[in-house]
Amino acid sequence: MVGTPSVLASLSAGLREFYEAPYRRTMARARRDEDDLFTLVVLAEALGVPDPASYYTVEMLPLVADRVHEWHTRMGLDRSPLEHVSCC
Incomplete structure (x- = not known):
């Protein structure tokens, strides 16, 4: 029967996948770029860049x-630019 909930849910999931699939990679890249910018802002003081918001971003360092x-x-760096963080 066409009106059953399982068929409609299946059709809805298929249409959602059809429309979202071409943009998934673009959205993942945008999210990664946003995370990289956030990381740079949080680590700016440790990298030697004067940061007027360092009082607020220091709380985010553990994250x-x-x-x-x-x-x-x-970012293309072989080693961590922070001397107190050695991850490699």
Whole structure:
């Protein structure tokens, strides 16, 4: 029967996949770029860049510390630019 909930749910899931699939990679790249910018802003003071918001971003360092290795390899750096964080 065409009006059953399982058929409609299946059709809805198929249409959602059809429309979202071409944009999934673009959205993942945009999310990764946004995360990289966030990491740079949080680590700016440790990198030697004067940051007027360092008072607020220092609270976020523990959230970013475990992702430093992924970030610096994506940025093309062989080693971590932070002397107190040695991940490699």
